[in-house]
Amino acid sequence: MECTSKEQTMAVAAYGAQKMDAQGYRFEKVGESSAYEVFAPGQAVPYLVESDPEIVAIMDGKNFCNCPFAKTNEEFGTCKHYTWLLTKLEEERQAAEDEQAWEDWNDMKEQAIAERVLREAMI
Numbered sequence: 001m002e003c004t005s006k007e008q009t010m011a012v013a014a015y016g017a018q019k020m021d022a023q024g025y026r027f028e029k030v031g032e033s034s035a036y037e038v039f040a041p042g043q044a045v046p047y048l049v050e051s052d053p054e055i056v057a058i059m060d061g062k063n064f065c066n067c068p069f070a071k072t073n074e075e076f077g078t079c080k081h082y083t084w085l086l087t088k089l090e091e092e093r094q095a096a097e098d099e100q101a102w103e104d105w106n107d108m109k110e111q112a113i114a115e116r117v118l119r120e121a122m123i
């Protein structure tokens, strides 16, 4: 499908991306590079999705996916794979932040307990 504007491209990509979880898509980071492989269910060869310098936002001309839609609409800089991956990576970042906040809170709690034990021992 050939789109005529960035807005249309983003809408089509977002619509497709919404269904990808239910369809069983998965992704893997390619080594230490900024690229990811996106696997369609039942398809042996993944799509290669990457961005310069990393996948953080929809930016014209810096994103790459080797699917036919991305090739046709290259100038608008997205496709459903890229949009979906962006969401997934954001979820991962959020989960990592939540985990770090939880660890920090536990560290503070342990520190407070240790200090109280120490104070009580000195009384």
Ligand SMILES: [Zn+2]
Residues within 6 Å of the ligand: 047, 065, 066, 067, 068, 069, 070, 079, 080, 081, 082
């Ligand atoms: Zn794509």
